[in-house]
Amino acid sequence: MEFKYGEKEEKLRTEIREFVKAEMPPHFIGKQFEDETSAEGWAFSMSMSKKLAEKGWLTMSWPEEFGGMGASHWERVVFSEEASYWGIPGLGMGISGTAWVGPSLMLFGTREQQEKYIPPIAAGEPDGIWCTGYSEPDAGSDMAAMQTTAIRDGDEYVINGQKVWTSCAHWARWLWLACRTNPDAPKKHQGLSLIIVDMQSEGLTVRPLENYVGGHVFNELFFKDLRVPVENLVGVENAGWSQLMTALSFERGTAVGTTAAARRMLDELVIYTKATGQIKQPQVRQKLAELAIDIQAARLMANEAVWKTVQGQTVIHEPSRDKANGDILQEKLGRIGSDIIGVYSQMDLGLEDNRWSRLKGAFEHLYHYNIGFAIAAGTTDTQRNIVGQFGLQLPRAY
Amino acid sequence: MDYTIGKEQEMLRKSAREFFEKECPKDKVRELKSEPKAYDAKMWKKMVKLGFQGLIIPEAYGGMDGDFVELALFMEEVGRNIVPMPYYATIALCALPLIAYGNDEQKENYLPGIAEKGDIWTLARTEAQADNSPSEIQLSAVADGDEYLLNGTKIFVPYAHVANMMLVAGRTSEGDDPPKGITLFAVDPKSEGVKIEIIPTVARDGRCEVVFENVRVAQAAILGQIDRGWEILDEIQQQGALLKAAEMSGGAQAAFEITLNYTKERKQFDKPIGSYQGVQFRLVDMLTSLDSLKYLVYNGAWQVSVGEPSRLLNSSAKAKANEVYDDICHHGIYLHGAIGWTEEMDIGLYHLRTRSMIYDCGGTDLHLESIACELENDVPDFIKLYGPAS
Numbered sequence: 001m002e003f004k005y006g007e008k009e010e011k012l013r014t015e016i017r018e019f020v021k022a023e024m025p026p027h028f029i030g031k032q033f034e035d036e037t038s039a040e041g042w043a044f045s046m047s048m049s050k051k052l053a054e055k056g057w058l059t060m061s062w063p064e065e066f067g068g069m070g071a072s073h074w075e076r077v078v079f080s081e082e083a084s085y086w087g088i089p090g091l092g093m094g095i096s097g098t099a100w101v102g103p104s105l106m107l108f109g110t111r112e113q114q115e116k117y118i119p120p121i122a123a124g125e126p127d128g129i130w131c132t133g134y135s136e137p138d139a140g141s142d143m144a145a146m147q148t149t150a151i152r153d154g155d156e157y158v159i160n161g162q163k164v165w166t167s168c169a170h171w172a173r174w175l176w177l178a179c180r181t182n183p184d185a186p187k188k189h190q191g192l193s194l195i196i197v198d199m200q201s202e203g204l205t206v207r208p209l210e211n212y213v214g215g216h217v218f219n220e221l222f223f224k225d226l227r228v229p230v231e232n233l234v235g236v237e238n239a240g241w242s243q244l245m246t247a248l249s250f251e252r253g254t255a256v257g258t259t260a261a262a263r264r265m266l267d268e269l270v271i272y273t274k275a276t277g278q279i280k281q282p283q284v285r286q287k288l289a290e291l292a293i294d295i296q297a298a299r300l301m302a303n304e305a306v307w308k309t310v311q312g313q314t315v316i317h318e319p320s321r322d323k324a325n326g327d328i329l330q331e332k333l334g335r336i337g338s339d340i341i342g343v344y345s346q347m348d349l350g351l352e353d354n355r356w357s358r359l360k361g362a363f364e365h366l367y368h369y370n371i372g373f374a375i376a377a378g379t380t381d382t383q384r385n386i387v388g389q390f391g392l393q394l395p396r397a398y
Numbered sequence: 399m400d401y402t403i404g405k406e407q408e409m410l411r412k413s414a415r416e417f418f419e420k421e422c423p424k425d426k427v428r429e430l431k432s433e434p435k436a437y438d439a440k441m442w443k444k445m446v447k448l449g450f451q452g453l454i455i456p457e458a459y460g461g462m463d464g465d466f467v468e469l470a471l472f473m474e475e476v477g478r479n480i481v482p483m484p485y486y487a488t489i490a491l492c493a494l495p496l497i498a499y500g501n502d503e504q505k506e507n508y509l510p511g512i513a514e515k516g517d518i519w520t521l522a523r524t525e526a527q528a529d530n531s532p533s534e535i536q537l538s539a540v541a542d543g544d545e546y547l548l549n550g551t552k553i554f555v556p557y558a559h560v561a562n563m564m565l566v567a568g569r570t571s572e573g574d575d576p577p578k579g580i581t582l583f584a585v586d587p588k589s590e591g592v593k594i595e596i597i598p599t600v601a602r603d604g605r606c607e608v609v610f611e612n613v614r615v616a617q618a619a620i621l622g623q624i625d626r627g628w629e630i631l632d633e634i635q636q637q638g639a640l641l642k643a644a645e646m647s648g649g650a651q652a653a654f655e656i657t658l659n660y661t662k663e664r665k666q667f668d669k670p671i672g673s674y675q676g677v678q679f680r681l682v683d684m685l686t687s688l689d690s691l692k693y694l695v696y697n698g699a700w701q702v703s704v705g706e707p708s709r710l711l712n713s714s715a716k717a718k719a720n721e722v723y724d725d726i727c728h729h730g731i732y733l734h735g736a737i738g739w740t741e742e743m744d745i746g747l748y749h750l751r752t753r754s755m756i757y758d759c760g761g762t763d764l765h766l767e768s769i770a771c772e773l774e775n776d777v778p779d780f781i782k783l784y785g786p787a788s
C-alpha cells in the first residue's frame with residue numbers, strides 16, 4: 001500500500017504551479033461553466049487552452065501521434081487536480097473536445113477523421129472546440145429515446161430534429177451528434193449513430209437558453225434538412241449505442257477535478273473564516289471539518305477508480321458512484337459556504353470585485369450552479385440507478 | 399385543539415390568492431427583476447383599496463384590526479406567489495413596532511398613511527457584521543441640541559430606495575452591554591445626508607445600501623425610549639422571523655406543488671418520472687418537511703394572536719423555514735431536470751430568493767442558538783416532579 005504520488009508526478013505539480021503563477025491572474029478562483037457565459041470569459045479560456053497545449057498538458061495522456069505526451073494515468077490525475085484547484089479554464093475544448101471526442105475518434109474514427117479533427121483539439125485551437133448533442137426534449141435520462149434522424153441519401157445524411165441543453169454550442173466549431181439512422185429498428189437502443197456536424201452548416205439553428213440565474217451555458221439546436229457527407233459518420237452505422245456508452249464513460253470520467261476544486265473552496269473558507277473570526281465558532285469548525293472528511297474520501301474514491309484502470313481492471317460503476325457523490329459534495333459545499341458568508345451570499349452571480357461580494361462570488365456561483373452539475377452528464381439518481389444495477393447487481397427498477 | 403382555518407380567515411386567504419394570481423403572474427415577477435423599483439406601484443395601490451396594508455393596523459388608524467394569524471396566512475400567500483413588493487418591510491418590520499411602541503402622535507402620523515395611502519416603510523438595521531446581534535448596531539446617533547446626528551452605513555435594507563419613511567437602528571450610547579444604548583429613529587430617506595444605492599442581489603429584490611452622513615433627526619423621531627431600542631428590535635426580530643417563515647412556507651408549498659405536478663406529467667422510460675421510487679421518496683420527504691414548517695408557523699402565529707408569543711416557536715419556525723425552503727427549491731429544480739435550471743420554468747424564480755429570505759430576521763445559527771437558550775432556561779416536567787438531580 002502507498003498513498004503518495006511518484007517523483008515524476010510531483011515534479012509536474014511544481015511545474016504547473018509555476019505556470020499558474022506566471023500565467024493566471026493572482027488569486028483566481030475557478031467557476032465551472034462561467035467562461036461560456038461571456039465573451040471575455042471565453043477569450044480567457046481560449047488563451048489558456050492555447051498555452052496548455054503549448055506545454056503539452058491539454059491532451060497530455062494522448063499518444064504522441066495524436067499530439068499528446070503519452071503521460072501516465074497518475075500524471076494526468078495530478079494535472080487534473082492542479083488545474084481544478086487553481087481554476088485553470090479552457091481544459092475541455094468546449095468540454096467535449098479533450099474528454100470524449102478526441103478519445104472516441106482514436107477508437108472509432110477513420111484515419112481521415114483523426115487527421116482532420118484531432119490536431120486542432122490538441123493544439124487548443126478554436127477549430128478544436130466541440131459541443132455534444134445527445135439530449136432532446138423527450139430524451140433526457142432516457143437518452144435512447146432520441147428522435148432526431150439522419151437518413152442516408154446517396155453520399156449524404158439528411159438530418160432533421162432537435163437537440164437541447166447543448167452546452168457550448170454558441171462557441172463550438174463542431175457538433176458531436178447522436179441520432180437515429182434507422183428509425184425502423186425494433187428497439188430504441190438500436191439504429192443509433194454518431195455523426196460529426198459542422199456548426200456552420202446550412203439547416204442548423206442555434207437558440208440560446210438562459211439558466212435561471214441569467215447565465216447562457218446551453219442552447220437548443222434545430223435541424224432542418226441539414227446535409228452532411230457520409231464520411232462524417234463515426235464508427236459503425238446503427239451501432240451508435242455502444243460507442244455512446246464508451247463516450248459517456250469518458251464523460252463521467254473521474255471525479256478528480258471535482259474534488260480538487262472542492263478542496264480549493266474549502267481552503268478559501270478556512271482562510272476567510274480565520275479573517276472574520278468565524279473559525280472560532282464550534283458550528284463553523286465542525287462544518288469545515290466535515291467537508292475536509294468528505295473531500296478526502298471523495299479524492300480517495302476517485303483515485304481508486306484510476307488505480308483500477310492502471311491495474312488493468314475494468315471500472316464499471318465507480319465513475320457513477322463518484323459522480324453522484326460529487327453532486328452531493330458540491331451541494332453541501334455550496335450550502336455551507338453560503339451559510340458562512342451569510343447575508344452576502346444573496347449577491348448576484350458574476351460580480352467579482354463588488355464591495356458586497358465575498359470570495360469573488362465563488363459561492364454564489366457554486367450554490368446556484370451545483371444543481372446544474374447534478375443534472376448534467378446524467379442526474380444524480382441516474383448514476384444511482386447505474387450503481388444499483390451494475391455495481392450491486394440489483395434488479396433494474398425502472 | 400382545532401386545525402381548521404376560520405371562515406373569515408379562509409376568505410382572506412382566498413381573496414389574497416386570487417388577487418396575486420391575477421395581478422402578479424410569474425411573467426410580472428420576471429419583469430420586475432429588471433425594474434429598479436422592484437415592485438409594481440399600481441398593484442400596491444390596488445392592495446390599499448382592498449385593505450391589505452391595513453390588515454393588522456387598528457381600526458382607529460384606518461386599518462382592519464386583523465389578528466396575527468391572518469397576517470401570517472396573508473404572508474403565506476405573498477410567498478406562494480413570490481410577489482416582489484415592500485409589504486414585509488412595511489408591515490412586519492415597521493407597522494408592527496409602530497403599533498406596539500409608537501406614541502399617540504406617531505401612530506396618528508404614520509399608521510393611517512400605511513393603511514390608507516400605502517406609504518412604504520423599511521427597517522435599516524443590518525450593518526457589516528451582519529449577524530442580527532446587538533453589537534452589529536454601530537451607526538452612531540449623537541445628541542446635538544434637541545436633535546440627533548446619524549452617521550454610519552446600513553446594508554441589504556429592503557426597498558429603502560422607494561420608502562417614504564424608515565426606522566433606523568442607531569447607537570446612542572456605548573457600554574459593555576451591547577443591547578443597551580440602541581435607539582430607533584423614524585427617518586425620512588429624503589433627509590439631507592442620506593445616500594441610497596441599490597445592491598445587485600441575485601433576486602434583484604430592491605435591497606439597498608443606505609449611508610448616513612450627518613443626518614439630522616428630531617427627538618420626536620425616537621420610537622419607544624432612548625437607549626431601549628433593543629427591546630423593540632428583538633420583538634421585530636421575533637415577529638418578523640415568524641412572518642418570514644410564513645412567507646417561506648407559502649413559497650415552499652408552491653414550489654413543491656409545481657414540482658409534484660411536473661413529476662406526474664414528465665415521462666422518461668415511458669413512465670411518469672413520479673412513478674420512480676427515488677423520485678417518490680424525495681417528494682414524500684418534502685411533504686413531511688412542508689407540513690412541519692406549516693404547523694410550526696401556525697402554532698407560533700396563534701401564540702402571538704392570543705398574547706402568549708413563544709420564542710421557542712418563533713425561532714423553530716424560522717430555522718425550519720430556512721432549511722425547508724432551500725431544500726425544496728434545490729430538489730424541486732433537480733427533479734425537473736435541465737429545464738428546471740432555466741429561466742423558462744417558475745421553480746428557479748423561487749430559488750432566487752432563498753439566500754435573502756434566510757437572513758431576514760435572523761439566519762439559522764441565530765435561531766438555533768435562541769432555541770438552545772430556551773431549552774437551557776426551561777425546567778422540564780420531570781425535574782419539577784422529582785426535584786433537581788442530586
Ligand SMILES: Cc1cc2nc3c(=O)[nH]c(=O)nc-3n(C[C@H](O)[C@H](O)[C@H](O)COP(=O)(O)OP(=O)(O)OC[C@H]3O[C@@H](n4cnc5c(N)ncnc54)[C@H](O)[C@@H]3O)c2cc1C
Binds near residue numbers: 217372378382
Ligand atoms: C448544465 C447542463 C449542461 C448540459 N449539457 C449537455 C450537453 O452538452 N449535451 C447534451 O446532450 N445534454 C446536456 N445536458 C442535458 C443532460 O444530460 C440532461 O439534462 C440529463 O440527462 C437529464 O435529462 P432531463 O433534463 O431531460 O431530465 P429528466 O430525464 O426528465 O429527469 C427529471 C428528473 O427525473 C429523474 N429521473 C428520471 N428518470 C429516473 C429514474 N428512472 N429513476 C429515478 N429518477 C429518475 C431525474 O433524476 C431528474 O431528477 C446538460 C444539462 C445541464 C443541466
